[in-house]
Amino acid sequence: MTEDRQGISSFEDLMVFQKAYGVSLEIHKKSLGFPKEEQYGLADQIRRASKSICANLAEGHGKHCHSNKEFKRYISIAIGSSDEMRVWLRYCLDLHYINETEWKHWKDSYKEISKMLQGLHRSWK
Numbered sequence: 682m683t684e685d686r687q688g689i690s691s692f693e694d695l696m697v698f699q700k701a702y703g704v705s706l707e708i709h710k711k712s713l714g715f716p717k718e719e720q721y722g723l724a725d726q727i728r729r730a731s732k733s734i735c736a737n738l739a740e741g742h743g744k745h746c747h748s749n750k751e752f753k754r755y756i757s758i759a760i761g762s763s764d765e766m767r768v769w770l771r772y773c774l775d776l777h778y779i780n781e782t783e784w785k786h787w788k789d790s791y792k793e794i795s796k797m798l799q800g801l802h803r804s805w806k
Contacts, residue, residue: 692742697797698735701763704790705731708766715778723778727769733762734794749805756802763795 692698708731712724741755767788774784 692739695738695742695801697794697801698738700790700797701731701734701738701759701794704787704794705735708787711779711783715773719778723769723772723776727766727773730762730765730769734759734766734798737762745805753802753805756798756805760795760798760802763791763798766791 689695705728709728712728715724737755737759741752741759744755745752770779770784770787770791773779774781779787
């Protein structure tokens, strides 16, 4: 899926931002219920990684008027964070902090977000 640059006046207009933001909110809320010993470990890490996708899209889009290459660099960083989330989610599943249904939903969501980001990266010239 690629973004049509027409009608994109803000990072908030990007479909991939909207999807990543929604999933990030779900992850944040769920992580607040992780054990106390994980609040500064795994829980904090998944909150930061999931929010990093949104933050990099916002920062990169803000700089794209100066350099499309710069925006593409931020998109690449967001792709890395999206893929990283799939690793952290596996830890969450294996440590029994999330169930199989949640893991599958979020794993698939981040797979889709990565594909959307890759499409955005290819299309942004």
